Amino acid sequence: MGPYIIRNLCAAGHEVSAFHRGQTRAELPEGVKEILGNRDRLPEYTSDLQQLSPEVVLDMVVWHEQHARDLMTAFTGIAKRVVVASSQDVYQSFGRLNKREDGKIDPSPITENSPLRTKLYPFRGETPRAEDDPQSWLDHYDKIPAERVVLNHPELSGTILRLPAVYGPHDPRRRMFLYLKRMLDGREAILLDEREARWRWTHGYVENVADAITLAVTDSRAIGRIYNVGEPFALSSAERVGQIAQAANWRGRIVTVPSERVPEKLRPGINADQDIVVDTSRIRQELGYSEHIDLAEAFRRTIAWERDHFPEKIDPEMFDYAAEDKALAELMIAR
Numbered sequence: 001m002g003p004y005i006i007r008n009l010c011a012a013g014h015e016v017s018a019f020h021r022g023q024t025r026a027e028l029p030e031g032v033k034e035i036l037g038n039r040d041r042l043p044e045y046t047s048d049l050q051q052l053s054p055e056v057v058l059d060m061v062v063w064h065e066q067h068a069r070d071l072m073t074a075f076t077g078i079a080k081r082v083v084v085a086s087s088q089d090v091y092q093s094f095g096r097l098n099k100r101e102d103g104k105i106d107p108s109p110i111t112e113n114s115p116l117r118t119k120l121y122p123f124r125g126e127t128p129r130a131e132d133d134p135q136s137w138l139d140h141y142d143k144i145p146a147e148r149v150v151l152n153h154p155e156l157s158g159t160i161l162r163l164p165a166v167y168g169p170h171d172p173r174r175r176m177f178l179y180l181k182r183m184l185d186g187r188e189a190i191l192l193d194e195r196e197a198r199w200r201w202t203h204g205y206v207e208n209v210a211d212a213i214t215l216a217v218t219d220s221r222a223i224g225r226i227y228n229v230g231e232p233f234a235l236s237s238a239e240r241v242g243q244i245a246q247a248a249n250w251r252g253r254i255v256t257v258p259s260e261r262v263p264e265k266l267r268p269g270i271n272a273d274q275d276i277v278v279d280t281s282r283i284r285q286e287l288g289y290s291e292h293i294d295l296a297e298a299f300r301r302t303i304a305w306e307r308d309h310f311p312e313k314i315d316p317e318m319f320d321y322a323a324e325d326k327a328l329a330e331l332m333i334a335r
Contacts, residue, residue: 077155188252212227
């Protein structure tokens, strides 16, 4: 999202500086000041960052409480306010979805005032990861404590943006690849667990989400506010695969299958009765946000990029077509 936001800000005439690892340098507009460094060691760069004298600081990489504390310490007395990219995984509904929170299914839609998770550190297991494990940061990941640090700071004002599942070019998760590869491989049918097929999750196309973030950075009415960001509708998984099919010009069938007949690797592993449908009306009403890229174009751009950027490593067990053909055959017999 970063390069899109920076381009938006530069186009609007703002003076922009970027603190980053150096992986997006070719994508930055001319005139953007750069400080290269490691976000996890932010205090080491405080002096250089303070010399920029920013009015507003946008932090896209606040994963946990210490990140937030380092941010507020670095810019207190320097900046007028900070804007922090958070996540909709702070909501209790995500705890229900991931089977880490007990209780009844939460109603939809989720607003900024909906209850948050009561169990912190959603990706921490019973056994801590080793320090040299590339995924060790997940043991500390939780944006709920981070949000509290930002919003409760006595001197530096903050804005929280709770982002959806973001898709589009440069998506490191390649959210559409699982289905797109099957289409490009000429599969005649794509299997979906029948419960997952109905499941709804609010998404946002990267350029549109960047627009929302830009508004929060440039509009002082965002001070002290929390905003959900995302599309004004939530497609079901089956509808989302249908949009991918249109963008990829695939004419096959989407087949819903009882959970017990779905190959194990394709089972979602979530409580698919818990939808994640988020109300994004606040940012639309208060800051005037709206999407400038429509759904069809968003999928077209995403699929065009994903066609040309397959993952370096592909798990062959996720594409066990023999197992899928067997499940399809069994379904036809059962019917």
